[in-house]
Amino acid sequence: MPPIIEASAVSKSFRQHKRFPGVLGALKSLFTQQFTEVMAVDGISFEIGRGEAVGYLGPNGAGKSTMIKMLTGILLPTSGSVCVLGRIPHAERSRNARQIGVVFGQRSQLWWDLPLVDSFELHRRIYKIPADRYRDNLARFSELLALGPFLERPVRQLSLGQRMRAEVVMALLHDPQILFLDEPTIGLDVVAKDAVRRFLREVNRERGVTVILTTHDLQDIEQICPRLIVVNEAKLLFDGPLSLLRSALGSKRRLKLEFAADPGPVELPYAKLVSDAGALKHYLIEREDVSLVAVLSDLRDRADLKDLSLEEPSIEELIRSVYAGGDAQGRMSAAPPRGV
Amino acid sequence: MAGAIGFMIRLQIKTRVQYRVAFLLNRLAQIIAYASAFSAIWVLIHKFETLAGWRWPELALLLSFQLLGYGVGAALSFTQMRDLEDSVRSGRFDTLLVKPFSPWAYLVFSGLNLGYIGHIVLAVGMLVWSLSAVAIDWTLFRASYALAALASSAALVCSMLTMIGACAFVLTRSRYLYSIFFGLWELTRYPLNLFPIPLQWLLLTAMPMGFMNYVPVAYLLGKPIVVVGELGGVLAPLAGPLLVGLAVLQWRYCIRRYQGAGG
Amino acid sequence: MYGAVAQSAFQTQLAYRSQLWAHIFGQFIQVFFKIAIWQSVFGSLAQVDGVSLPQMITYAVLAGTVLSAWEWARLIQGIDVAISTGDIAVFLLKPLHYPLYLLASECGNLCFRVVAIVVPIVLTVALSYGLLPPASLLHGAAFLVFWALSFLIQFLLSLLFGLLAFWLMTAFSLEWLLQGLLALLSGSFVPLWFFPDSVTALVRHLPFAWIGFYPVAVYLGKLTPPQVFAYLALGVVWAAILGSGVLVLWRRATLRITVQGG
Numbered sequence: 095m096p097p098i099i100e101a102s103a104v105s106k107s108f109r110q111h112k113r114f115p116g117v118l119g120a121l122k123s124l125f126t127q128q129f130t131e132v133m134a135v136d137g138i139s140f141e142i143g144r145g146e147a148v149g150y151l152g153p154n155g156a157g158k159s160t161m162i163k164m165l166t167g168i169l170l171p172t173s174g175s176v177c178v179l180g181r182i183p184h185a186e187r188s189r190n191a192r193q194i195g196v197v198f199g200q201r202s203q204l205w206w207d208l209p210l211v212d213s214f215e216l217h218r219r220i221y222k223i224p225a226d227r228y229r230d231n232l233a234r235f236s237e238l239l240a241l242g243p244f245l246e247r248p249v250r251q252l253s254l255g256q257r258m259r260a261e262v263v264m265a266l267l268h269d270p271q272i273l274f275l276d277e278p279t280i281g282l283d284v285v286a287k288d289a290v291r292r293f294l295r296e297v298n299r300e301r302g303v304t305v306i307l308t309t310h311d312l313q314d315i316e317q318i319c320p321r322l323i324v325v326n327e328a329k330l331l332f333d334g335p336l337s338l339l340r341s342a343l344g345s346k347r348r349l350k351l352e353f354a355a356d357p358g359p360v361e362l363p364y365a366k367l368v369s370d371a372g373a374l375k376h377y378l379i380e381r382e383d384v385s386l387v388a389v390l391s392d393l394r395d396r397a398d399l400k401d402l403s404l405e406e407p408s409i410e411e412l413i414r415s416v417y418a419g420g421d422a423q424g425r426m427s428a429a430p431p432r433g434v
Numbered sequence: 435m436a437g438a439i440g441f442m443i444r445l446q447i448k449t450r451v452q453y454r455v456a457f458l459l460n461r462l463a464q465i466i467a468y469a470s471a472f473s474a475i476w477v478l479i480h481k482f483e484t485l486a487g488w489r490w491p492e493l494a495l496l497l498s499f500q501l502l503g504y505g506v507g508a509a510l511s512f513t514q515m516r517d518l519e520d521s522v523r524s525g526r527f528d529t530l531l532v533k534p535f536s537p538w539a540y541l542v543f544s545g546l547n548l549g550y551i552g553h554i555v556l557a558v559g560m561l562v563w564s565l566s567a568v569a570i571d572w573t574l575f576r577a578s579y580a581l582a583a584l585a586s587s588a589a590l591v592c593s594m595l596t597m598i599g600a601c602a603f604v605l606t607r608s609r610y611l612y613s614i615f616f617g618l619w620e621l622t623r624y625p626l627n628l629f630p631i632p633l634q635w636l637l638l639t640a641m642p643m644g645f646m647n648y649v650p651v652a653y654l655l656g657k658p659i660v661v662v663g664e665l666g667g668v669l670a671p672l673a674g675p676l677l678v679g680l681a682v683l684q685w686r687y688c689i690r691r692y693q694g695a696g697g
Numbered sequence: 698m699y700g701a702v703a704q705s706a707f708q709t710q711l712a713y714r715s716q717l718w719a720h721i722f723g724q725f726i727q728v729f730f731k732i733a734i735w736q737s738v739f740g741s742l743a744q745v746d747g748v749s750l751p752q753m754i755t756y757a758v759l760a761g762t763v764l765s766a767w768e769w770a771r772l773i774q775g776i777d778v779a780i781s782t783g784d785i786a787v788f789l790l791k792p793l794h795y796p797l798y799l800l801a802s803e804c805g806n807l808c809f810r811v812v813a814i815v816v817p818i819v820l821t822v823a824l825s826y827g828l829l830p831p832a833s834l835l836h837g838a839a840f841l842v843f844w845a846l847s848f849l850i851q852f853l854l855s856l857l858f859g860l861l862a863f864w865l866m867t868a869f870s871l872e873w874l875l876q877g878l879l880a881l882l883s884g885s886f887v888p889l890w891f892f893p894d895s896v897t898a899l900v901r902h903l904p905f906a907w908i909g910f911y912p913v914a915v916y917l918g919k920l921t922p923p924q925v926f927a928y929l930a931l932g933v934v935w936a937a938i939l940g941s942g943v944l945v946l947w948r949r950a951t952l953r954i955t956v957q958g959g
Contacts, residue, residue, distance in 0.1 A: 106694070159525075168531045170694045184693060191534040203529045205544075207449045216445065219438040220535050456867045463870035467877030474881045481745070481891040482738040610719035617723035621730055628737050629730065 096180070097141035098272065098304050099165060104174035106135040106160050134160040136328035137174065144271075147298040147305040149319035151312070157328045158308040162276050165306065166196050179271060192221060195265030199277030202257060203264065204249045210260050211245045214267065221268035228267060235263040239293050255286025262290060266297060272304040273297070279314055291317040312336075349377040349389065352401040364389050438535065442543040450548050461552035468556055472497055475623065486628040491567035492655055493625075498560035499647035500622050502584060505553030507591025512612075514545040515599025519609055522602050522692070531693075538596075538685060570654055579671065583650030586674030590646055593674070593681035600685045603692035615641070622647055627660050634660045645673035699801035706805030710813075721814050724762055728818055731757040731886065732826060746890050752917050753888075755829040758822050759916060760885045760909040764847050766810040769855040769879075770872055772803060776859035777868035786954055796856060796947060803852055832918020839925050843912035846932045850907050853939035860946040863953070884910025890919075904935040 109129040134157040142148055152158050163169040164176050167183030167190050176183060183190045204213040218228045236242050239259040244252055252260070258278060265273060275294070279287045295318050298305045307314060315322050315336055322339060324332040332339055349365060356372035364384040365377040379389055386404065393399055450457050475497070479490045488496070518541065521527040530537040570576065598615060601608040618641050626634050626648045637644040638661050650670040652659045659666035710717075735753040743749060748756075776799075779785040788795045822828060831837030858875050862868035879885065882905035889901050889910045900906065911928055914920055920928060 163528065166532050168528050168693065172694065184695065187531070188534045191532050194532070196529070196532040198525070198529055201524065201526045201529055205445060205449075207452060208445055212445055212448070216438065216441055219441050220533055220540075456870070459865070459867050459870040460873070463873035463877070467873040467880070470877035470881040474887050477881075477887050477892055478734075478738065480893055484738075485734065486737050610716045613716070613719035613723050617719075617726045621726065624730070624734065628733050630733065633730075 095144060098144040098179060099142040099306070100177040101138060101140050102175050103137050103139050104135055104164060104171045104176055105133070105137050106164060106169060107131050107133045107172050133328045135164070138325065138330045140323055140330070140333055142304065142306065144304055145298070145302045146321060147319040148307070149315035149322045150306060150308040150325070151310060151315060151322055152325040153310060156325045158325060159276055162274055162306070162308055166194060166274055167191070192268070193271045195268070195270035195273045197261050197265045197273070197275045197278050199275070199280045202261065204257060204260060206250050207248055209246045210241070210249055210252070213249065214264055217264050217267055223268050227269065231267050231269065235266060238296065239263055239289055255282045258282055258286060259290060262293065266303070270303065272306065275305070275307045277308055279309065279311055294318045347379040348405040349379055350403045350405060351375045351377070351399065354398040354400050357398055362389055362392060435535070435539070439539065439543045443546055446546045446548055460549060464552040465556045468501065468553065486625045487657070488625050491564050494560050494564035495568055496625065496647050496651050497623055498557045498564055499584065499587060499651055501553055502557035502561060503587025503646045504591050504619070505550040505557055506588035508595060509547045509550040510542050511592045511595035511599065513547045514541050515595050516609065516612060517545070518599045519602040519607070537689070568655065576654060580650070580654060582671040586671045587646040589674030589678050590642065593677035594641070596681045597684050600688040603688040619643055625652070638662060642673055642677065645670050699797065702798060702801040703805035703808070706802045707809045710806060710809040717813060721817065724814050724818055728758055728762050728822060731761050748888070748890060751827065751829055754822070754826050755917065756888055756913050758819060758828060759913045760888070762818050763815050764844065764909050764912055765885050766815050767803065767807045767848060767851060768810070769851050770876070772799065772852070772855040773859040773862070773868055773872045776856070777862055780863055796943060799856065800852060807848060829917070831916050835922060836915055836918050836925070839929070840912055840916040842929065843907070843915050843932070846929070846936060847908050847912050849936050850904055850932070850939065853936060853943055854904070856943050857939060857946065860943065860950055863950050878905060879908065882906065883908040904939060907932040907935060
C-alpha cells in the first residue's frame, strides 16, 4: 500500500532580517537589508502509512511546527517534496484541506464569544458535512470526551482542557483521513491530557484515522503513538518505535526512594547513588538488562520504605543522548533505524 | 460557500447582541463624532457661503458619498486587515490556511464589523437630505449611476484597505500604513479642486480615493472635474472593480510569498 | 521621580519609529490642506471679520499642529487597558499619585511630539507660507502660559473621559465622543470668531475653547491685555472644575477597585 504521507529530503529555511544594535543600527536597517538564513528543517525524509499513529518529537525550536505546516500545506518546502494523500498539499490546498483535520495547540479556531456548538455548526457548513453524518459524529465524540455539559456554553467560559477537547472533536467532525495535531496537550491538566490521549488512541485504532502528533511530552507518545520520529536542530535523529529508542540508547532509569526517616546509607545492587538527602535518595540504574526486582530485592523486607518511583528519562535527556550519538555502544548507526 | 458566509454574519450579529448597550453607545458616539466634524465644515460654509465653488448641500452630498462608501467598504476590510498583522505573527492566520475555504472570505466575514452601521445610518441620512437639496435633474440613468458609483466607492475602500492588510504577509510591521490611508482619506471630504495639483494627481492615481466621492458627485452636479476631466464620469464606477482586481492579485501574491512559494 | 517618568515616556516614543513617519506625514497633510482651505475661502478678500489670511495661516499651524500635538486618545486607551488588565491596582500601591504619574508621562510624550513633529512642520510652513510672530511680547509670553493651560485641560478632559469608562464599560464611545466635541468646539480647525452668532456666546465659554482657540487668539493679539488675563483666569477655573471632577471620579474608582478587586 502506498504511504499516505511521504516526505523526501524536505528542507525549509527562512530568511531573517539581521538586526543591528543601537540607534545607528536602526537607521542602518532603514537603508540596507541583510539576511541570515535559518534552517528550520534539514533534509528530512519519512513515510507514513495509512492508519499509523506517529509522534513527532523534539525540543523547542527543533522544527516540528514547520514540518507540520509543510504537511498541511501552509508552507512550501525550500527543497525536497512532500506528498499527502497522493497530492502536493500546497498545490491543492482546498481539496487537501477537506480530507485532513488540524489541531493547533496554542491557536484556537473556536469563536470566543459564542456557544461551542456555534463553532461546530460553522465547521459543518465550511466542510459541507452531511447533516446526519455531522449529528452522529458530534454525538459520538461529545460522549467520548464528555463535551455534553458545555456545548451550549460560550467558549470564553471554558477551561483550556475543555477547549482543547472541543478542538479535537471539531477537527474530526468531517471524517478526515489524517489528523494533524501540533502540541495538543501543552498546558493541560492531567485529567484533560488523559482524556485527549485516550480519545486519540481510540480514533486511530477504531476509526483508522492516521494521526500525526507533534509534542515534547513523551507520555503523549507512549499513550498514542507506537512510532516516533525524533528531530533536533532541524535534523532527523530517529524514526522507529519508542522501545527501540530506549533500548538503542541504553535507558538510564532513575529510581527515587522515600523512607519514613533517614535510614542512613543504603546501598543497592546494580544502582548508583546520585543524591542522598536523608529520607529521600536518588539512584541511577545504568544497566538495562537488570530488572527492577533485582535492584530492589534487598529492600523487600524494609518496613520503613514509604514510597518508590521510577523516573523515565525526559525527552531532553533522550535527545541529548541521541545527539551525542550511541556510536560508542554501536547501537546507533549513522542512518537512523527505520520503524516498522 | 454562501451558506457558511451567511452563517458567519448571523454569528456576528449574535455576538453583538450580547453587548447591545455598549454597541448602541458606541454607534451613537461615532455618529456624534462624524456629525461634529461635518458641522465644522457647515460652520465654515455658513460664514463663507461656498468652498471652492461648492455650496453646503453639494458638500453634504460629497460627504455622504464618502462616508457611505467608507462605511460599507471598511466593514468588509478595516478591522480584519488591521488585526491581520497580529494574526500572522501569532500563527493564528495559519488556521485559516488549513480550511477548505477562501482565507480572505473567512477572515473578512468572521470579522465582519457591524460597527459601521453608525456610519451608514448617518451617511444615508445626509444623502437623502442632500439629494433633495441639490439641483440635479434626476433621470433613471443618473440614479443608476449614483448607485453604481456608491458600490464602486465601497469596493475601492475595501480594496485599498485589503492591499495594505496584505502587506502584513511580507512586512514585519505594516500598521503605520493605515495612518497614511486615513490622512489622505480625510482630504476627500473636500472638493479636490481646492488642493495643489500634485495632491490632486495623488488622489486620482496612486491613492485613487478621489473616485470615491469627488469624481462621481462632481459629474452628477455637472461641475468640472480636475485632472481627469470628461473621463471622470466613466472612470468613477469602474475604479472600484479595477482596484478589486488589483487587490485580488496582490493578496494572492502576498500569501504565496508568505508560504514560501515565491512570487 | 516624575522627571524620570517623563524621560522614560520620551524614550519609549523614540522606539516606535515607523509609526512616527506616518504621523509626520499625516500632520503635514493636515496643516497644508487647512491652509489650502483658508486660501480658497478668503480668495481675494483682505480680511474677514477682522481676520486676515496670514493670520489664518498662522492660526492653522498653531491650533492645528502645535496645540493638537498631544495624543489625548492614547491616554484614554491607556487607562482603559490598565483598568481591564488590573494594572491600575498596581499603581495604587506605588508611592506616586496615579494622575500625577500620568501627567508626568504625558508631558514626556508631548515633548517628544513637539520635537519630532511640531518643529519640522512649523519650520516648513514658516519657510513656505510664512508665519506671523506674536502680536507683542506680552501676547507671546501669554501664549506660552495658555499653551500650558491648553495641555492641562486636554489632559484633564481625557482623564475624565477615561475614568468614566470605568462605569460605562466603553472607552470606545467616550473616545469618539471627545473626538467629536474637540473637532468642532476646540477651534482647532474653524476659529470661534466664525461661528454663528446664535451659538458664539455658549461656545466661547466651554472648556474646549481653551484648547485651540484662546491660545492662538492671544498669540495673534485678538485679545486686549485685560481680556488676556480675564480669559486666563476663566481657563484656570475650568481646569480646576475638571481637576476636581477627576479627583472625585478617581477616588470613587479607587474605592471600587479596592472593594471589588477590579
